[in-house]
Amino acid sequence: MLEINQLQKSFGDTQVLTSIDLSVKPGELVFVIGPSGSGKSTMLRCCNRLEEPTSGSILLDGEHVTACHGAALDRMRLKIGMVFQGFHLYPHKSVLANVMLAQVKALKRSKEEARARAMEMLEHVGLAHKADAMPSELSGGQQQRVAIARALALDPKVMLFDEPTSALDPELVGSVLKVMKQLRDEGMTMVVVSHEMDFAREAADRVVFMDGGVVVEAGTPEEIFGSPKSERLRAFLSRLHPSAS
Amino acid sequence: MRFLDTFFDGAVMAKYLPDLLSAIVTTLWLSAIIVVGGLALGLALACLRTLGRWYLTLPIVAFADIGRALPPLVVILIFYFGLPGLGLNLSGPMVLILVLGGVLAAFAEEIFWAGLTAVPKGQWEAGRATGLSFAQTLFEIALPQAIRMGIPPLVNRALAITKMTALGSVIGVKEILAVSSSAQSFSGSATPLTMAALAYLAIFLPVVILSRLLERRYAWAV
Ligand SMILES: Nc1ncnc2c1ncn2[C@@H]1O[C@H](COP(=O)(O)OP(=O)(O)OP(=O)(O)O)[C@@H](O)[C@H]1O
Numbered sequence: 447m448l449e450i451n452q453l454q455k456s457f458g459d460t461q462v463l464t465s466i467d468l469s470v471k472p473g474e475l476v477f478v479i480g481p482s483g484s485g486k487s488t489m490l491r492c493c494n495r496l497e498e499p500t501s502g503s504i505l506l507d508g509e510h511v512t513a514c515h516g517a518a519l520d521r522m523r524l525k526i527g528m529v530f531q532g533f534h535l536y537p538h539k540s541v542l543a544n545v546m547l548a549q550v551k552a553l554k555r556s557k558e559e560a561r562a563r564a565m566e567m568l569e570h571v572g573l574a575h576k577a578d579a580m581p582s583e584l585s586g587g588q589q590q591r592v593a594i595a596r597a598l599a600l601d602p603k604v605m606l607f608d609e610p611t612s613a614l615d616p617e618l619v620g621s622v623l624k625v626m627k628q629l630r631d632e633g634m635t636m637v638v639v640s641h642e643m644d645f646a647r648e649a650a651d652r653v654v655f656m657d658g659g660v661v662v663e664a665g666t667p668e669e670i671f672g673s674p675k676s677e678r679l680r681a682f683l684s685r686l687h688p689s690a691s
Numbered sequence: 692m693r694f695l696d697t698f699f700d701g702a703v704m705a706k707y708l709p710d711l712l713s714a715i716v717t718t719l720w721l722s723a724i725i726v727v728g729g730l731a732l733g734l735a736l737a738c739l740r741t742l743g744r745w746y747l748t749l750p751i752v753a754f755a756d757i758g759r760a761l762p763p764l765v766v767i768l769i770f771y772f773g774l775p776g777l778g779l780n781l782s783g784p785m786v787l788i789l790v791l792g793g794v795l796a797a798f799a800e801e802i803f804w805a806g807l808t809a810v811p812k813g814q815w816e817a818g819r820a821t822g823l824s825f826a827q828t829l830f831e832i833a834l835p836q837a838i839r840m841g842i843p844p845l846v847n848r849a850l851a852i853t854k855m856t857a858l859g860s861v862i863g864v865k866e867i868l869a870v871s872s873s874a875q876s877f878s879g880s881a882t883p884l885t886m887a888a889l890a891y892l893a894i895f896l897p898v899v900i901l902s903r904l905l906e907r908r909y910a911w912a913v
C-alpha cells in the first residue's frame with residue numbers, strides 16, 4: 447500500500463533522515479515512536495511531500511508519490527489523509543465548510559454531494575451536531591475529530607497522524623483515540639506517530655522505533671515493548687516509564 | 692450672532708449650494724475609483740508576492756516603499772506639471788486617480804502582505820495536504836484570514852487617502868475644497884468652508900461607521 451524506500455532528507459547540511467525503509471500493508475496500523483528530533487514528523491511529511499525528500503522513493507499503491515508534480519501531486523495528496531498535532535482547522539469557516547472545502551475544490555464534488563459526505567463523516571466522529579459551529583467554539587478534542595473528518599471525507603487510501611493527541615488536555619485524548627480505533631477496525635491503513643503507548647499496545651499491528659534518522663527496530667507491540675533488542679530502544683522505553691524498568 | 696454670520700450665512704449657503712453639490716459628486720466618484728482601484732491593485736500585488744519570485748518581489752517592494760515614502764502632493768505636482776514636458780498630458784482628475792490610487796495600493800499591498808505572513812504555516816499545510824492547489828489555498832484559506840486582519844488598517848488608510856482628494860484643489864480639480872475655497876474668496880465669507888467641512892463629514896462619517904459594522908461582521912474569535 448505505502449512503500450518508503452531509502453528515504454533521505456537533509457535540511458541544508460544536517461541530515462535528518464539517513465535512510466528509511468518502511469512498507470505498510472493495506473489495513474495495517476503502523477505506530478511510530480522515537481525520541482524528539484528523530485525525524486518522525488519529517489518522515490510523515492515526506493510521504494505527502496509537505497517536505498521534499500532529498501532522495502529515495504515513496505509509492506502509494508504502486509504509484510510514485512515522489513515523481514509527481516503540480517496538479518498530479520495535488521491529486522496524489524487527495525489519497526493521503528494527514529492529521530496534524532495542531533489540528534489546523536480553518537478558523538474563518540464553519541465546521542461543515544471545513545469538511546466540504548477540499549471535496550468541492552479539489553475533488554470537484556457538487557455542493558450537495560460534499561455536504562452529504564461531510565455530514566456523514568461528522569456523524570462518524572460524533573460531531574454532526576456541531577456542523578454549524580465555528581472551530582473556535584470547539585474543544586481541542588472536538589477540533590481534532592473535525593480535522594480527521596476533513597481528511598476522511600476525501601476517501602484517502604492511507605491516513606497519516608502526526609502526534610494527533612499531543613496538544614490535547616489528558617481528558618480529551620480518549621475521544622480522539624476512540625475515533626482512530628474505530629477507523630482501524632474499519633480497515634483504514636494508518637501510520638501513527640504518537641506517544642500513546644497504551645494505544646499502540648491495543649491497536650497497532652506493528653511498532654516502528656526511529657532514532658537519529660533511521661528505523662532502529664520494528665516489530666509487533668509485544669516484541670517492541672516486551673523484548674526490545676537494541677540498547678537505544680531500551681533506553682527510550684525506560685525514559686518513558688522510569689519506574690517500570 | 693457674529694459666529695452664525697461668519698460660518699452659517701444663509702444667503703451665501705443658498706448661492707453656492709449647487710456648485711458644492713456637484714463638487715461633492717466629483718469627490719465621491721474620485722474617492723470610489725481611488726479606493727476600489729487602489730485596494731484591488733494592492734491585493735493583486737500582495738498575491739503576486741506570495742509566489743516568492745525575486746523578479747516579482749523586487750519591483751513590488753520597491754513600488755510599495757517608494758509609494759509610502761513620497762508625499763503624495765509632490766507626485767501630484769510632478770505628474771501634472773512635469774509630464775506634459777514629455778508630451779504626456781493628463782487631466783487633473785486622472786492625475787489624482789493615478790497618484791492617490793497608487794499610494795493606496797502601496798499601503799494596501801503592505802497591509803495584505805502583513806496579513807498573509809501572519810497566517811500560520813499550518814493553514815497552508817492543511818490546505819495543500821487536502822489536495823488544494825497553491826492558488827486555491829491562497830484564495831480560500833490564506834487570503835480571507837489576511838483580509839480579516841487587514842480591515843482596520845485598510846479602512847484607516849483608505850480614509851486618509853480619499854481625504855487627500857482635497858489636494859486636487861492645487862491642480863484645478865473641482866472637488867469639494869477647490870469649489871468651497873474659491874467661493875470663500877469670492878464671497879468673503881467663511882461659510883463655504885463650513886459647508887465643505889459638513890460635506891466631508893457627510894461623506895466620511897458613514898464610512899467610518901460602516902467600517903465598524905464590517906469589522907464586527909468579519910470577527911471570528913481566534
Ligand atoms: N524545516 C526545517 N528546517 C531545518 N531543520 C528542520 C526542519 N524541520 C525539522 N528539522 C529538524 O529535523 C530534525 C527532525 O525533526 P522532526 O520534526 O522530524 O522530529 P520528530 O521526530 O518529529 O520530533 P518531535 O517528537 O519533537 O516531533 C530536528 O532536529 C529538527 O530540528
Ligand SMILES: [Mg+2]
Binds near residue numbers: 609
Ligand atoms: Mg514531530
